[in-house]
Amino acid sequence: MNIILLGPPGAGKGTQASRLQDERGMVQLSTGDMLRAAVKDGTPVGLKAKAIMEAGELVSDEIVSGIIGEALDKLSPETGVIFDGYPRTAAQAESLDAILAARGRKLDHVIELAVDEEALVERITGRFTCGNCGEGYHDTFKQPKQAGVCDACGSTEFKRRPDDNEETVRTRMTEYRAKTAPILPIYKSRHLLKKVDGMAAIDVVTSQIETILG
Numbered sequence: 001m002n003i004i005l006l007g008p009p010g011a012g013k014g015t016q017a018s019r020l021q022d023e024r025g026m027v028q029l030s031t032g033d034m035l036r037a038a039v040k041d042g043t044p045v046g047l048k049a050k051a052i053m054e055a056g057e058l059v060s061d062e063i064v065s066g067i068i069g070e071a072l073d074k075l076s077p078e079t080g081v082i083f084d085g086y087p088r089t090a091a092q093a094e095s096l097d098a099i100l101a102a103r104g105r106k107l108d109h110v111i112e113l114a115v116d117e118e119a120l121v122e123r124i125t126g127r128f129t130c131g132n133c134g135e136g137y138h139d140t141f142k143q144p145k146q147a148g149v150c151d152a153c154g155s156t157e158f159k160r161r162p163d164d165n166e167e168t169v170r171t172r173m174t175e176y177r178a179k180t181a182p183i184l185p186i187y188k189s190r191h192l193l194k195k196v197d198g199m200a201a202i203d204v205v206t207s208q209i210e211t212i213l214g
């Protein structure tokens with residue numbers, strides 16, 4: 001099964017994708033995670049992407065479609081994939097069709113996480129992760145049980161994404177509205193689009209998605 005999670009930044013795509021990965025043995029392909037790794041490693045892609053990501057703008061379609069194709073080539077054909085943060089433009093949606101077809105895959109579902117934009121700013125600007133294991137936290141909604149210590153691994157190192165500040169988040173939302181939201185009707189007309197309430201509790205969203213996937 002190949003599915004896309006679509007929604008604005010902070011809608012919960014990454015959280016839901018990692019749950020599906022753990023529960024269904026699918027693989028999460030997050031272009032944001034792959035680009036952040038490239039920036040950290042200082043690869044040619046990372047060098048091109050760094051300033052664009054820090055500004056909250058979109059990296060070029062060629063770069064992201066290239067890394068998606070490479071990531072798919074590392075998976076066996078039977079492995080199910082969750083696309084998280086890709087496609088983000090009409091050109092990427094078109095490329096994805098070609099990339100999947102060339103590998104004998106097809107798109108099964110496109111799931112839109114529908115959310116209230118103002119709530120997203122609070123969600124995003126408050127989030128942080130464990131620097132060691134990646135466990136996610138939030139200033140208001142999910143503090144570590146013991147202040148300053150990761151519940152999952154005991155590490156005391158935490159980090160925040162450089163693009164999770166209010167100004168950049170507003171740019172990321174504008175990019176979403178202008179370039180990503182217009183691909184929703186494309187998938188709707190292909191009868192692939194399903195909408196879930198991304199404002200519901202995390203477990204409720206997961207079960208809505210599970211119902212869609214069957």
Ligand code: AMP
Pocket residue numbers: 009031032033035052053054056057058059060061064084085086087088092163172
């Ligand atoms: P994300 O982790 O999905 O919020 O992505 C973080 C940043 O990486 C975005 O604000 C973009 O700058 C870049 N990015 C991630 N995925 C894409 C994509 N599919 N197309 C263009 N830029 C992307």
